[in-house]
Each structure stands twice: as C-alpha cells, then as structure tokens.
Amino acid sequence: MRQLIDGARVWDGTGAPPFPGKVLIDGERIAAVAPQAEAVAADGAERIDAAGMFLMPGLVEGHAHLSFVDTPRGTALGELPPEDHALLTMDAARRLLGAGFTSACSAAAAKIRLDVAVRDAINQGMTDGPRLLAASPELTVTGGLGDGRRLHLHQESFGVPVDGPDEMRRMARLCLREGVDTIKLNISGDFGTESAPADVAVMTDEEVAAGVATAHAIGRRAAAHARASASVKRALKHGVDIIYHCDFADEEALDQLEAAKDRVFTGPAIGLVVTRLERLRGDNTPLGRRQLERLKPLYEASCRTHNEMRRRGIRVVVGGDYGFADHPQGGNARDLEHFVKHFGFSASEALQAATRIGGQIMQRGHELGLVRAGCLADLLLVDGDPLNDVRILQDSKRLAFIMKGGVRYVACEGSPHVRRLH
Numbered sequence: 306m307r308q309l310i311d312g313a314r315v316w317d318g319t320g321a322p323p324f325p326g327k328v329l330i331d332g333e334r335i336a337a338v339a340p341q342a343e344a345v346a347a348d349g350a351e352r353i354d355a356a357g358m359f360l361m362p363g364l365v366e367g368h369a370h371l372s373f374v375d376t377p378r379g380t381a382l383g384e385l386p387p388e389d390h391a392l393l394t395m396d397a398a399r400r401l402l403g404a405g406f407t408s409a410c411s412a413a414a415a416k417i418r419l420d421v422a423v424r425d426a427i428n429q430g431m432t433d434g435p436r437l438l439a440a441s442p443e444l445t446v447t448g449g450l451g452d453g454r455r456l457h458l459h460q461e462s463f464g465v466p467v468d469g470p471d472e473m474r475r476m477a478r479l480c481l482r483e484g485v486d487t488i489k490l491n492i493s494g495d496f497g498t499e500s501a502p503a504d505v506a507v508m509t510d511e512e513v514a515a516g517v518a519t520a521h522a523i524g525r526r527a528a529a530h531a532r533a534s535a536s537v538k539r540a541l542k543h544g545v546d547i548i549y550h551c552d553f554a555d556e557e558a559l560d561q562l563e564a565a566k567d568r569v570f571t572g573p574a575i576g577l578v579v580t581r582l583e584r585l586r587g588d589n590t591p592l593g594r595r596q597l598e599r600l601k602p603l604y605e606a607s608c609r610t611h612n613e614m615r616r617r618g619i620r621v622v623v624g625g626d627y628g629f630a631d632h633p634q635g636g637n638a639r640d641l642e643h644f645v646k647h648f649g650f651s652a653s654e655a656l657q658a659a660t661r662i663g664g665q666i667m668q669r670g671h672e673l674g675l676v677r678a679g680c681l682a683d684l685l686l687v688d689g690d691p692l693n694d695v696r697i698l699q700d701s702k703r704l705a706f707i708m709k710g711g712v713r714y715v716a717c718e719g720s721p722h723v724r725r726l727h
C-alpha cells in the first residue's frame with residue numbers, strides 16, 4: 306500500500322529547517338522525500354492532503370516505564386497480580402502511542418516479564434503500541450531505590466534487591482533468559498529513599514561490573530539510575546550504555562561523559578522532578594516542606610548539568626518517569642517543554658532529542674527518528690508548528706495522525722487510546 310503525504314512542511318529530524326514537500330510511503334517505509342516543486346512518481350498511491358500541516362518523525366520515549374501504571378506508591382505495583390498488570394501495561398502502551406510516541410526505550414519494568422510480553426505482543430500485531438525495547442526490573446541493593454520491603458513486612462515494589470556480584474549475576478542472567486533487552490541497575494539512591502539518598506552511590510563497583518558484564522556477554526545493554534556524581538563515574542567505569550539522571554555530575558564526571566559521548570546515552574527524566582516540585586510548592590505540611598528542601602537542590606543540579614551536557618554535545622533523550630498517580634502515562638510530550646524551559650534547548654534541539662537521538666537509543670539510528678527515504682514510516686502530522694511552540698505536541702487533538710510503520714492512528718477523543726485509521 307502506497308500513501309503520498311502532500312504539501313506538509315517537512316521537518317526531517319536532522320535539525321535542518323523544514324521545507325514544503327511530499328513524502329511517499331510504500332508499505333512500512335518511506336520511499337521518497339522531495340521538495341513540493343519536484344515530481345514524485347506516486348501512481349496508485351492514496352493522496353493525503355497535508356497543506357498547512359507540519360510533518361515530523363514520531364517521538365521516542367527514552368525512559369519509559371510502561372508497567373508503572375499510575376499507582377500512588379511503588380509497593381502498589383507489587384500488589385498487582387501479573388495478569389492484571391500485563392493488561393494495564395498494554396493499556397499504557399496504547400496511550401503512549403496515542404500521545405505521538407512511536408518508539409520507547411524502557412528504563413525498567415515493574416515485573417520481570419511485563420515489558421517482554423508487551424513488546425512481543427506489539428511486534429506480533431496483537432496490540433497497538435510503540436516499538437519497545439524491554440528492560441528488566443530495577444536491580445537494586447537492599448535498602449536501595451525500589452526495595453519496598455521492611456523487616457516485619459515483605460512487600461514487592463518495582464525493584465529486585467540483589468547484594469554482591471553473585472546475586473547480581475544470577476538475577477541479571479534470569480532477566481536476560483526471560484528476554485529483556487536491557488538490564489537496569491540502580492547505582493545511586495533517590496529523593497524519598499531514606500537509606501539510599503540521591504547523591505550517594507549505593508551499588509558497589511563489583512555489583513555494577515557483574516551486572517554490566519552479564520548483559521554485554523550476550524550483546525545486550527545495561528542502563529543505570531545514577532543521580533550521584535560517583536554513580537555516574539561508576540557507570541562509565543564499567544561500561545554502562547545508558548546513564549539516566551546524572552543530576553549531581555561534577556566537572557570530572559561531565560568530562561568523562563563527554564569523552565564517552567559517542568558510546569553512551571543519557572536522559573534526565575526531569576518530568577517527574579518538575580511534577581513533584583509543582584505539587585510540593587503548594588504543600589505547607591512539615592513533611593511537604595522537608596521534601597521540597599530535598600528536591601529543590603536536585604532540580605537545580607539537574608538544570609545545571611543538562612545545560613552543560615547540551616553545550617558539550619552529550620546525547621540526551623527525552624522521557625520523564627511517567628507512570629505515577631501524580632504523573633500519569635500519556636503526558637510524556639511535556640518533557641519537550643521541560644528541555645526548552647529548564648535546560649536551555651532550542652525547540653529544534655528538544656525535537657531532535659525526541660526523534661533523531663531517540664532513534665539512536667533504540668539502536669536503529671539508520672531507520673528511526675528521521676524523515677528520510679529508506680527509513681521506517683514513523684511520522685506525526687501536526688496541526689501547528691512545534692518549532693514555534695513545542696507545547697503543541699502535548700495536545701493529541703493537534704496530531705492529525707500518528708503513523709507507525711505506515712499504519713495511521715488517531716488518538717481517541719476523551720479516552721487515552723488510539724484507533725487505527727485503516
């Protein structure tokens with residue numbers, strides 16, 4: 306099946322300015338991209354009149370947690386039976402596609418097989434959703450981020466605690482056996498985790514080395530939760546491929562990231578931080594004020610770090626820990642606004658982080674994240690100009706269609722779902 310998208314302003318994801326043009330789709334791929342004045346042989350193609358619209362690559366969520374299903378607490382994820390949890394994860398995948406995201410690189414699943422099962426269901430056409438790279442749960446240490454247990458009370462959360470290199474290797478191998486693409490390691494703690502603060506590297510060198518080597522041994526990748534400067538350096542030292550957050554990275558850590566910039570990806574996941582800050586600013590309880598005191602320095606550090614990363618050309622992807630009750634799935638496009646407002650990105654730079662760089666973190670930079678002949682036809686047709694205001698992408702009514710592999714979808718009005726157009 307051939308489709309000709311005719312007359313849109315085409316923004317190709319490279320950072321070059323948009324131009325009036327035609328894009329011919331043949332099956333799941335882009336067959337030709339041409340300026341409007343040029344002829345394109347499109348006999349028999351369905352013509353889509355896109356005059357006055359903006360055509361761009363589909364968005365890539367670089368830090369997805371599709372199985373974080375908008376619960377108020379991590380341990381509520383542990384209470385969900387796997388069957389229910391899988392259906393809710395499928396639902397989140399449809400919502401993310403409806404928000405304009407045609408690809409997603411998972412930054413951890415809440416149970417070992419959730420990303421894997423949903424990735425495979427999407428690939429087999431059993432359900433709609435973005436192209437998905439599946440991650441393990443957050444492999445953490447006792448007392449680290451994602452360990453929901455108490456001495457008197459066993460509770461599952463979104464993490465799997467492992468201590469020492471042997472436990473790390475065993476759990477990483479198990480997750481790899483079950484089909485994950487990425488092993489996630491919580492090297493630093495986080496705000497709100499008393500026994501593992503955000504600016505401390507709680508996972509040891511030996512544990513990190515074991516986790517990374519286990520993934521690399523069979524050609525898969527390792528990703529890290531790394532807010533503390535020492536955790537960024539530890540991740541780099543042992544070859545972690547994707548280093549999330551990096552908020553407190555000092556000069557030395559930034560130099561090391563810059564030296565590794567052709568190898569590593571980073572992603573701030575600033576969305577959740579901004580959402581929590583907004584909520585805490587209106588909270589006058591002693592607990593709220595204490596949390597605000599802790600979160601504000603982290604936010605400020607993240608802004609400093611990511612302005613600097615942009616300056617140094619370190620690859621940064623969008624994606625902001627969506628999937629909590631106060632920060633639900635589907636709002637992901639707000640991250641682009643955060644990049645512009647808090648990190649000094651131009652609209653074009655933020656859009657490139659969400660498209661071209663996103664294609665690279667999917668390990669498919671040659672065929673994803675660009676509007677170019679030969680690439681997969683993952684496209685957004687937008688009513689408005691995101692280069693003028695990236696916030697337009699937050700309104701799914703402005704997405705005339707979302708195309709994934711040549712198939713057109715629209716977001717359903719009043720519900721967070723997508724529907725195929727043909």
Ligand SMILES: [Zn+2]
Pocket residue numbers: 368370412574626
């Ligand atoms: Zn996360």
